[in-house]
Amino acid sequence: MKRRNFLKMSAITSGAVCLNVGGFNAAARAQFGPGDNPTLVVIYLRGGQDQLNTIIPHKDKKYYEIRPSVSIKEENSIALDDQWAFHPALEPLKSWYDKGKVAVVVNSGSPHSTRSHFDAQDFMEYAAPGNRTVRDGWLNRYLAATVPDASKGYGLPELRTLAMQELLPRSLRGRYPVLAVPNNLDGLQEVLDLFDGFYGGDEKKDLAAFLKQSTNVRSGVDADPVMTSGRETIYGLRRLQEVLKGENPEDLNNLAFQEYPAGHFASRMKKLASAIKSGVGLEVAATDIGGWDHHIGLGSVDGALDRMLKFLSEGLSAFMNDLGSHLDRTMVLVCTEFGRVCKENGNAGADHGHGGAMWLLGGKVNGGKIYGKWTGLQDSVLNQKRDLPVTTDFRDIFAEVLQGHMKFEVPDGFFPKYKAKANSLGLFA
Amino acid sequence: MEFIKRRTICWGLCILAFTPFVSAQEEQEDATKFGREAREGTPSLWRDSEKPLDQRERIHHLLSRVTFGVTDATIYEVEQLGVDKWLEQQLEGAADETEALQDRLAKIPSLTMSNQEIVQTYRVPVPPLRRNASPEERKRRAEARAKQEVPKNDLKDTVLLTAVYGKNQLREVVCDFWRNHFNIDVSKGNVKYYATEYERDVIRGEALGTFNAMLNKQARHPAMLVYLDNYISRAAPQKELLEAAQRALFSTRDFGAAMEAVDIAKMKGINENYARELMELHTLGVDNDYTQEDVITVANILTGWTLQQNPKEPIVFQFRKDMHGSEPRMLLNKRVPSIPRNPEMEGQFVLNMLVSHEATSKFLAYKLCRYLVSDDPPEDLVERVAKVYMRKKSDMKEMYKAVLMDEEFYNPKNYQSKFKRPSEFIASALRVTDAEIESTGGVHAALLQMSEPIYQCEDPTGYYDQADAWRDPGVMAPRWSFSLGLGLEQIRGVRIPASYWEGLKQGNPVQWKEMLTNRILPGGCTEKTSEALDAVIAKYARFNPEPEQLGRYIVGILLGSPEFQRQ
Numbered sequence: 001m002k003r004r005n006f007l008k009m010s011a012i013t014s015g016a017v018c019l020n021v022g023g024f025n026a027a028a029r030a031q032f033g034p035g036d037n038p039t040l041v042v043i044y045l046r047g048g049q050d051q052l053n054t055i056i057p058h059k060d061k062k063y064y065e066i067r068p069s070v071s072i073k074e075e076n077s078i079a080l081d082d083q084w085a086f087h088p089a090l091e092p093l094k095s096w097y098d099k100g101k102v103a104v105v106v107n108s109g110s111p112h113s114t115r116s117h118f119d120a121q122d123f124m125e126y127a128a129p130g131n132r133t134v135r136d137g138w139l140n141r142y143l144a145a146t147v148p149d150a151s152k153g154y155g156l157p158e159l160r161t162l163a164m165q166e167l168l169p170r171s172l173r174g175r176y177p178v179l180a181v182p183n184n185l186d187g188l189q190e191v192l193d194l195f196d197g198f199y200g201g202d203e204k205k206d207l208a209a210f211l212k213q214s215t216n217v218r219s220g221v222d223a224d225p226v227m228t229s230g231r232e233t234i235y236g237l238r239r240l241q242e243v244l245k246g247e248n249p250e251d252l253n254n255l256a257f258q259e260y261p262a263g264h265f266a267s268r269m270k271k272l273a274s275a276i277k278s279g280v281g282l283e284v285a286a287t288d289i290g291g292w293d294h295h296i297g298l299g300s301v302d303g304a305l306d307r308m309l310k311f312l313s314e315g316l317s318a319f320m321n322d323l324g325s326h327l328d329r330t331m332v333l334v335c336t337e338f339g340r341v342c343k344e345n346g347n348a349g350a351d352h353g354h355g356g357a358m359w360l361l362g363g364k365v366n367g368g369k370i371y372g373k374w375t376g377l378q379d380s381v382l383n384q385k386r387d388l389p390v391t392t393d394f395r396d397i398f399a400e401v402l403q404g405h406m407k408f409e410v411p412d413g414f415f416p417k418y419k420a421k422a423n424s425l426g427l428f429a
Numbered sequence: 430m431e432f433i434k435r436r437t438i439c440w441g442l443c444i445l446a447f448t449p450f451v452s453a454q455e456e457q458e459d460a461t462k463f464g465r466e467a468r469e470g471t472p473s474l475w476r477d478s479e480k481p482l483d484q485r486e487r488i489h490h491l492l493s494r495v496t497f498g499v500t501d502a503t504i505y506e507v508e509q510l511g512v513d514k515w516l517e518q519q520l521e522g523a524a525d526e527t528e529a530l531q532d533r534l535a536k537i538p539s540l541t542m543s544n545q546e547i548v549q550t551y552r553v554p555v556p557p558l559r560r561n562a563s564p565e566e567r568k569r570r571a572e573a574r575a576k577q578e579v580p581k582n583d584l585k586d587t588v589l590l591t592a593v594y595g596k597n598q599l600r601e602v603v604c605d606f607w608r609n610h611f612n613i614d615v616s617k618g619n620v621k622y623y624a625t626e627y628e629r630d631v632i633r634g635e636a637l638g639t640f641n642a643m644l645n646k647q648a649r650h651p652a653m654l655v656y657l658d659n660y661i662s663r664a665a666p667q668k669e670l671l672e673a674a675q676r677a678l679f680s681t682r683d684f685g686a687a688m689e690a691v692d693i694a695k696m697k698g699i700n701e702n703y704a705r706e707l708m709e710l711h712t713l714g715v716d717n718d719y720t721q722e723d724v725i726t727v728a729n730i731l732t733g734w735t736l737q738q739n740p741k742e743p744i745v746f747q748f749r750k751d752m753h754g755s756e757p758r759m760l761l762n763k764r765v766p767s768i769p770r771n772p773e774m775e776g777q778f779v780l781n782m783l784v785s786h787e788a789t790s791k792f793l794a795y796k797l798c799r800y801l802v803s804d805d806p807p808e809d810l811v812e813r814v815a816k817v818y819m820r821k822k823s824d825m826k827e828m829y830k831a832v833l834m835d836e837e838f839y840n841p842k843n844y845q846s847k848f849k850r851p852s853e854f855i856a857s858a859l860r861v862t863d864a865e866i867e868s869t870g871g872v873h874a875a876l877l878q879m880s881e882p883i884y885q886c887e888d889p890t891g892y893y894d895q896a897d898a899w900r901d902p903g904v905m906a907p908r909w910s911f912s913l914g915l916g917l918e919q920i921r922g923v924r925i926p927a928s929y930w931e932g933l934k935q936g937n938p939v940q941w942k943e944m945l946t947n948r949i950l951p952g953g954c955t956e957k958t959s960e961a962l963d964a965v966i967a968k969y970a971r972f973n974p975e976p977e978q979l980g981r982y983i984v985g986i987l988l989g990s991p992e993f994q995r996q
Contacts, residue, residue: 163903166903194965226995230991236902236903345698347700
């Protein structure tokens with residue numbers, strides 16, 4: 001299909017649909033031209049990522065006491081200051097931290113006390129702790145609330161949002177259609193063409209419907225979800241293929257293996273970097289990394305955590321390098337549902353805890369700094385005498401990212417029963 | 430099965446005191462809240478959704494939900510036997526399996542092995558990887574590693590083959606349900622050596638039995654004990670044990686077993702993983718009446734529920750008093766007695782409490798209705814099924830019947846309203862094409878690509894069973910690749926037999942299209958699909974393809990059509 005038509009169509013339609021989406025009034029939001037919009041990439045570490053062995057309170061004797069076999073010895077960790085040190089596997093991020101491009105919020109998390117992965121993930125990704133009626137992810141709500149205003153000369157970019165995996169994370173699920181990108185993008189051309197007639201059809205009518213879908217009518221009578229899903233698959237993947245080919249004319253099939261490490265995570269980050277650099281208007285992207293549930297074998301300098309942090313930090317560092325000047329408008333937010341119990345259990349692991357670490361990289365973040373109120377490891381201050389307490393509500397961070405980085409004035413009701421505080425942490429001073 | 434017998438004897442002592450369902454349930458004040466709500470169904474497109482289903486549609490609907498794909502042959506079977514009789518036969522799991530399937534399964538030796546036999550046969554030592562290893566050494570190492578994967582791969586094949594070729598389709602479908610409910614992941618540690626027996630005894634063995642039995646069996650099964658870490662949960666540290674186990678590490682040939690022993694000995698406290706999921710996912714449903722304290726209490730009560738892991742003895746459940754701490758405790762506002770003479774019964778008491786808890790009946794009824802009826806099942810149906818669960822003492826067949834024989838099941842709103850999960854899509858595509866699976870690698874790869882590999886769901890929740898979770902924009906692409914690949918015989922190891930194309934020897938493309946459409950979409954299709962198919966046929970017909978070649982394209986397209994994604 002022709003992109004020009006698409007943009008023309010979107011210019012006609014999107015002005016009309018940007019009002020009253022997502023159940024609250026569309027919010028004031030700065031307008032951006034194509035190619036200079038801010039982008040947010042959310043990486044979810046599923047399973048409950050352990051804070052204590054990642055951002056280490058290396059001068060605290062108690063830390064070594066309660067983690068006799070899995071603590072990171074002082075000589076092995078990477079000291080940041082008199083209080084904090086990185087796990088050695090985070091070495092690739094140290095220089096970014098020194099350059100002020102990395103910030104960490106310790107003891108962050110949910111006010112809800114659940115230790116269930118699934119609840120905690122839901123609550124965080126819907127940004128509605130304890131509330132089971134919200135069914136649109138917080139990133140999806142943001143997208144629905146900020147359909148660009150065509151009257152200001154900027155149409156709806158077709159790739160505003162991408163999930164770099166086969167299924168959407170809950171944060172991106174909801175009324176605004178989000179493309180789930182299969183790992184093997186190449187080689188899909190034939191089927192996309194073949195099934196166009198079955199799921200697509202009349203281009204004009206489809207585009208109108210597609211754009212209508214983009215807002216709040218997904219459950220309408222004429223919107224058959226199977227057809228819709230097929231249509232979105234075709235339009236979205238075709239466009240993404242074009243974009244990636246444009247950025248990487250020589251080598252679409254072997255994207256990840258130059259400056260990036262091997263593996264799906266790096267390959268996804270590489271594709272995202274290409275999409276961002278192409279100026280297609282990508283605003284929100286997400287990907288998951290599973291397997292952080294280290295009840296067993298968390299390990300010290302050589303365990304499971306070490307391995308996983310290594311590919312995370314190497315992938316992130318390569319991504320930031322690749323972005324070059326685009327890094328200023330691109331922010332990566334790394335979150336997890338909860339941290340782990342402070343004391344190690346009998347298996348060189350740790351059970352589900354409460355407070356955890358959230359990471360912000362790139363953009364205009366005021367980095368090189370550890371944020372969040374740290375209260376130490378004494379039993380008396382721990383949550384239920386076992387976990388790091390939550391001293392920063394994750395919604396404070398989400399709100400600050402939306403306001404400080406995405407330039408989105410978070411309206412009341414965006415976070416149910418929660419009023420976003422302006423700049424409470426000062427991440428974007 | 431030896432251990433089951435032994436258990437029964439022990440239970441005999443306490444059975445009177447602890448049999449679930451003996452007392453009337455206390456009133457539950459809170460309405461049961463369920464974990465997930467579906468937002469929207471998948472409306473049926475090509476018929477008036479108000480019009481009651483006619484007889485043919487009723488059969489089609491039933492088969493859509495209790496088989497892995499409606500084929501001509503199953504429709505014929507139901508028409509011959511009558512719905513009630515067919516259902517009865519299915520509920521008994523009494524249909525004769527084909528010889529082809531039986532022969533195929535008979536050739537997989539690990540299927541009938543005990544945990545112990547599997548460990549002895551397949552858990553071969555893997556030589557350590559040395560930097561300057563010779564090609565010979567590397568080869569031996571690779572072979573040893575491959576051998577360890579054999580029982581896991583055999584199991585995955587069995588699940589796939591019985592889903593596609595099994596005659597007791599209802600059983601295969603409910604096995605799939607329970608496999609997700611009591612999820613284990615063969616990628617985790619030693620689970621892969623115990624999963625074969627788990628599937629055989631726990632899932633398949635009880636899918637047409639009672640929930641009580643299934644719950645009890647999974648709680649004691651080595652696969653679950655390892656998957657959710659309960660095997661290492663202990664009340665008191667044991668220094669001597671740890672030292673002994675560590676010493677054993679240096680003198681053993683079976684490193685896997687020795688490591689497990691070290692794990693157990695090292696465990697200095699309770700591990701809450703299993704206790705939490707037992708209540709959250711297996712019985713009460715999330716947040717129904719229990720608290721974090723209850724989780725800790727259950728974890729304490731279940732300390733010592735572990736496995737005998739020395740391969741010289743049967744690898745079965747073992748209660749270890751030395752790992753258990755006995756004291757009376759409060760759970761869900763009830764007193765769990767301390768039973769020092771037979772402390773395993775404290776855990777039994779908890780299982781009985783959970784099985785007979787009203788929240789469990791509602792949670793299971795809701796999940797079952799969501800699975801068999803609609804993503805958003807009507808509350809009154811759920812309630813009726815929950816009552817049957819209580820009245821019939823967790824008899825599963827009675828529950829399935831309560832769902833499938835309820836007139837609400839046939840509400841036209843439900844007809845073709847569920848979006849197939851990837852595994853359902855793939856199994857049904859293989860069924861309607863009479864596909865011959867010579868080797869399974871290509872199919873497993875497709876399942877992995879669509880995020881639903883068999884027995885490999887990392888999360889204890891199991892795979893989602895609602896459409897919403899599987900219908901994201903983008904997911905259709907791998908389905909289309911599979912569809913066309915299957916038609917054109919590009920899926921590794923899978924072919925459509927020559928007999929499938931018999932009907933194409935005469936007639937013309939229009940007739941072929943009609944014949945294949947009836948076969949693949951017995952519920953019919955929309956005009957849009959029909960017209961789009963005409964367009965493709967017209968385009969390919971210009972090149973004068975062989976009838977079979979054209980037929981292959983038509984099949985590939987029909988499998989990727991919107992209609993085939995529904996059930």
